Amino acid sequence: MLSYFVSNTYKSNSNSNSTTKIIILFVGLVLLSACASSSLKIVNTLAKNKGYTLVSDIAYGTHSLNKLDLYLPKHHSNKAKATVIFFYGGCWGYCLKFRKESYLFIGQALANKGHIVAVVNYRTYPQVKFHTLIRDAAKSIEWVKQNISRYSGNPNSIFLMGHSAGGHMAATLAYDRQYLKPTTWKSIKGMIGLAGAYDFHPFKQDYQFKIFSPKSNYRNSQPIRFITGKEAPSLLLYGSKDQVVQPRNINKLSKVIRKKNGIVETHFYKRISHAGLVASLSRPFQRSRPVLNDIHHFIQKYISR
DSSP: OHHHHHHHHHHHTTTSOHHHHHHHHHHHHHHTSTTHHHHHHHHHTTSOSSSEEEEEEEESSSSTTOEEEEEEEOSSOSSOEEEEEEEOOSGGGTSOOOOGGGGHHHHHHHHTTTOEEEEEOOOOTTTSOHHHHHHHHHHHHHHHHHHGGGGTEEEEEEEEEEETHHHHHHHHHHHOGGGSOHHHHHTEEEEEEESOOOOOOSOOSHHHHHHTOSGGGSGGGOGGGGOOSOSOOEEEEEETTOSSSOTHHHHHHHHHHHHTTOOEEEEEETTOOHHHHHHTTSGGGTTTSSHHHHHHHHHHHHTTO
16 A cells, blocks of 8 residues: 555656655655554644634533634635535544644645635544444534634535545534434535545444444444435545545445435546545645645535535
């Protein structure tokens, strides 16, 4: 997996100077390393703080991890803006322990495009199981709905976005109506999944049986089961070199959405890995890869739907 990232880093930057190549290679190594959670701090040093204002550690619930960071764009119109709520991955806490600060580069990228971004902390396994962590995430959405107008945001224009397990969470909250108030659910204008897991039952990993227990919850842990065609449009992104999430997740979900006459857009990127997909939003890759622009265009397309 690392070899794919390294070799294609050089291919995609063949006209860059050697210094830029070294920086990009280093970013790739960081995002694929076992200590990615702490090493992402280094990636974030490349995120310029010129296009946004950061409001940190806003409490959306009572637990110490119920906090979010808001990235507010500067130098854009005074028109109320859409808010993108981002959920990080890490096998719902089993594989890696990320924190919202690790994804400053996500906030930077989208705020510089004129969107408000909320990067969310939530409790993870083994502290809690899925039923609780998804309700933490739902609380963060309800907070945005109730409060974002104070930050020049449009409470009726919310996009849910996540990478890997975070993509599963975003899809669950966008498709399964049980977690949000009806007015909040209707305010979701789009779901953006980066290499998300949407259809992976029967489980193949032992930890999944524990996270989604009891057994009676297993089937309903799959976002694909809740598609009716009435949910917000979906943008599904996937890298051809992904060796973590199987492509069937994107292929089957998009097929079901279309069968139900829903709205879905898919993008498959050549020579991009699982970690490389989210890395595409960091500064070294924003110009050489279309991922950020694809997300921005999707938001612009459905912002007023």
